[in-house]
Amino acid sequence: MYDHEKMIAAVSEVLAMNDRGSYTQPAHGLYPHQWLWDSCFVAIGMRHLDVERAQTEILSLLRGQWQNGMLPNIIFRDDPQYRTDRSIWRSWLSPNAPSDVMTTGITQPPMLAEAVVQIGKKLKAPERRRWYRLVYPAIVAYHEWHYAERDPHQEGLVLQIHPWETGLDNTPPWMNEMHDHQLPFWISVIEKSRFDRVINLFRRDTHSVPIDQRFSTIEALCLFDIQRRLRRKNYDIERVLNRSIFAIEDLSYNCIFIRANELLREIAATIKTDVPEELDRNMKLSEKAIEHLWDEYSNQYYSRDFVTHRLLKIPTIATLLPLYAGSVSHTRAKELVSLLEDDEMFGPAYPVPSVPLNSEWFQSKLYWQGPSWVNMNWLIIDGLKRYGFNDHALALTESTLEMVERAGSYEYFDPITGEAAGAANFSWTAALALDLAKTR
Numbered sequence: 463m464y465d466h467e468k469m470i471a472a473v474s475e476v477l478a479m480n481d482r483g484s485y486t487q488p489a490h491g492l493y494p495h496q497w498l499w500d501s502c503f504v505a506i507g508m509r510h511l512d513v514e515r516a517q518t519e520i521l522s523l524l525r526g527q528w529q530n531g532m533l534p535n536i537i538f539r540d541d542p543q544y545r546t547d548r549s550i551w552r553s554w555l556s557p558n559a560p561s562d563v564m565t566t567g568i569t570q571p572p573m574l575a576e577a578v579v580q581i582g583k584k585l586k587a588p589e590r591r592r593w594y595r596l597v598y599p600a601i602v603a604y605h606e607w608h609y610a611e612r613d614p615h616q617e618g619l620v621l622q623i624h625p626w627e628t629g630l631d632n633t634p635p636w637m638n639e640m641h642d643h644q645l646p647f648w649i650s651v652i653e654k655s656r657f658d659r660v661i662n663l664f665r666r667d668t669h670s671v672p673i674d675q676r677f678s679t680i681e682a683l684c685l686f687d688i689q690r691r692l693r694r695k696n697y698d699i700e701r702v703l704n705r706s707i708f709a710i711e712d713l714s715y716n717c718i719f720i721r722a723n724e725l726l727r728e729i730a731a732t733i734k735t736d737v738p739e740e741l742d743r744n745m746k747l748s749e750k751a752i753e754h755l756w757d758e759y760s761n762q763y764y765s766r767d768f769v770t771h772r773l774l775k776i777p778t779i780a781t782l783l784p785l786y787a788g789s790v791s792h793t794r795a796k797e798l799v800s801l802l803e804d805d806e807m808f809g810p811a812y813p814v815p816s817v818p819l820n821s822e823w824f825q826s827k828l829y830w831q832g833p834s835w836v837n838m839n840w841l842i843i844d845g846l847k848r849y850g851f852n853d854h855a856l857a858l859t860e861s862t863l864e865m866v867e868r869a870g871s872y873e874y875f876d877p878i879t880g881e882a883a884g885a886a887n888f889s890w891t892a893a894l895a896l897d898l899a900k901t902r
């Protein structure tokens with residue numbers, strides 16, 4: 463019905479437009495720097511156009527790797543006009559930060575191994591091995607960092623310290639916790655301080671996107687406050703966790719990490735090496751640990767509070783990501799698929815909504831509180847295929863492509879009408895639509 467060729471030309475143009483030589487900015491104006499998981503998604507699409515350029519995208523991410531193995535969620539552009547962005551974070555306060563590039567002090571979902579393997583699929587065997595050998599040490603260090611710093615009790619689940627680390631910035635369970643922990647403090651700060659100036663700096667987002675499609679100013683201030691507290695502790699995890707505001711074992715993040723571990727094994731096997739013993743043990747633990755996030759009353763997985771182990775029982779798009787993790791039983795996977803089929807939950811005309819339609823949080827154009835996002839669809843499609851739900855995978859692929867073909871490479875889409883929302887010419891939408899069209 464739809465002319466995929468035309469769409470492929472259009473999305474390729476978006477990627478070319480956002481290409482900054484060695485990396486791709488997520489969107490002109492709003493997101494001018496290099497973002498971690500954005501670049502991974504971009505590389506997954508870019509490999510169909512220029513596999514070498516896709517490799518460069520990944521190598522360029524590795525410039526930002528910290529000495530402790532962390533990959534930051536943003537590597538800042540070295541341009542005087544972005545001095546404020548760099549100095550909000552002051553990554554140089556940490557002895558672990560690289561000295562030649564400026565970054566944030568937090569990470570984002572570990573899509574690196576996936577991007578590396580997807581690129582590998584486009585290479586002949588000897589080149590693939592060379593590629594894997596080149597990036598393997600960085601991926602191992604990155605995964606080891608997760609266990610060393612983000613799983614202090616060796617439970618197999620890794621914790622996040624800022625909503626931005628999940629990539630789903632204003633996802634309801636995190637916003638709910640944030641309001642509970644912080645709002646009263648912030649109301650007084652706003653009253654007393656000159657924070658409106660900071661708000662203006664921080665809210666570049668609402669210059670180009672309608673305010674009702676982004677998080678509230680109070681939420682923005684809270685996010686900034688958490689960032690400032692992390693900075694005050696020089697991004698030193700022991701100090702951060704010592705008196706943490708909140709730390710969450712996020713469901714979507716952990717699902718992506720479990721899959722990334724499996725892909726790391728695949729990389730190691732291809733280059734005939736063994737994953738370091740301790741890492742191997744931890745990885746096995748993670749596959750099982752996801753079951754601690756299962757709630758037998760509502761038959762769903764949830765994120766968990768790191769300290770109290772309380773499940774944060776608000777369903778979101780993360781509910782479906784155990785399909786991508788791939789480590790849950792077929793029976794559980796089937797239960798998740800039934801939620802995807804449910805018209806009142808994840809089954810509107812343009813799925814998959816980032817919170818279910820019947821949630822009190824649902825707003826069709828509000829960022830991660832309703833709209834459909836192409837990266838989430840890509841992850842779910844990939845999981846559906848691996849569990850053998852091929853018809854579901856195909857249906858979701860088609861509706862995703864239709865959404866992009868009709869509305870363009872927007873950041874997110876209204877799941878009921880398919881209307882575009884957020885930033886225009888958004889790189890990962892373009893890249894992943896390209897990948898879906900090419901691998902259908």
Ligand code: GLC
Pocket residue numbers: 488489493497499500628629630631
């Ligand atoms: C927004 C998204 C985040 C993404 C970033 C750059 O903050 O929530 O996931 O990485 O934009 O596109």
